[in-house]
Amino acid sequence: xxxxxxxxxxxxxRARELADPWASLCAVATVTAAGEPAVRVxxxxxxxxxxxVFVNATSPKVAEFGNAPTAAVLxxxxxxxxQYRLQCGxxxxxxxxxxxxxxxxxxxxxxxxxxxxAHPQSTxxxxxxxxxxxxxxxxxxxxxxxxxxxxxxxxxxxEVERLELADGDTLHDRRRYALRxxxxxxSALVP
Numbered sequence: 001x002x003x004x005x006x007x008x009x010x011x012x013x014r015a016r017e018l019a020d021p022w023a024s025l026c027a028v029a030t031v032t033a034a035g036e037p038a039v040r041v042x043x044x045x046x047x048x049x050x051x052x053v054f055v056n057a058t059s060p061k062v063a064e065f066g067n068a069p070t071a072a073v074l075x076x077x078x079x080x081x082x083q084y085r086l087q088c089g090x091x092x093x094x095x096x097x098x099x100x101x102x103x104x105x106x107x108x109x110x111x112x113x114x115x116x117x118a119h120p121q122s123t124x125x126x127x128x129x130x131x132x133x134x135x136x137x138x139x140x141x142x143x144x145x146x147x148x149x150x151x152x153x154x155x156x157x158x159e160v161e162r163l164e165l166a167d168g169d170t171l172h173d174r175r176r177y178a179l180r181x182x183x184x185x186x187s188a189l190v191p
Contacts, residue, residue, distance in 0.1 A: 002175075003184055004160035004162060004177040005157060008075065008160070008162075011077055011080055011082055011084075012024075012044075015077040015079050015080055019079075020077055020078060020079035020080070022078060023079075024044060025041055025043060025044060026041070026073050027039055027042075027073070027074040027076075028053065028061070028071055028072070028073050028074075029073075030061060030068065030071050031068045032060075032064055033063070033064075038061070038064055040061065044075065047097065047152070047154060050154045050155070050156075052152050052153060052154045052155060053152065054093075054101060054105075054150070054151070054152040056116045056121050057148075057149040057150075058116040058117075058149050059116075059122065069089065070158065071155075073088050073157075074086075081165035081167075082162065082165070083162070083163045084160060084161070084163075085160070085161040086157045087160075088157050089156040089158060090154070090156070091156055092153060092154075093151070093154050097152065098146065098150050099145065102150050110140075110144065110146075111135060111138060112135070113146065114138060114141070114147050115138050116147075116149055117147055157179065158178070158179050159177065159179070160176070161174065161175070161177075162174070171191060173191070174189040176189050
């Protein structure tokens with residue numbers, strides 16, 4: 001029986017070797033408080049042997065994570081013509097792990113995490129110019145450490161569908177993997 005998470009890891013590795021711009025990204029779909037779907041692209045991280053996403057707790061998506069028992073995650077790797085759809089439970093990542101990983105973030109995302117302390121993510125601002133000025137003028141703490149609002153969530157896949165698109169006149173390969181009693185059950189699906 002194939003392990004779909006090991007397959008995904010191998011495919012992401014191959015996609016990185018091919019300089020696939022989506023190799024480190026995923027789309028995460030949630031449900032708003034009003035019951036509406038919401039989707040956004042996030043960086044998909046390897047957190048030890050697990051997959052995860054790092055976010056800022058001020059973001060509306062963090063509240064949305066609690067509106068349903070699972071989130072839908074899509075990983076599309078165009079260089080391999082492969083797509084993964086995952087149904088995942090979300091589990092907070094240990095804050096110490098988040099703080100350590102935060103140190104490797106680029107400068108602007110670090111600055112924005114601190115900016116969110118006073119201006120939560122997704123709140124309106126007077127103008128783009130005013131926003132750029134406020135971000136540039138932000139005084140950062142010394143030493144530069146992660147704010148309390150830096151957070152992370154491990155993805156706990158419960159179901160995975162892998163679709164490999166075929167070239168020409170060949171049938172696509174679509175499989176579903178369902179986690180049952182700690183083991184993955186595989187079934188072929190009509191593409």
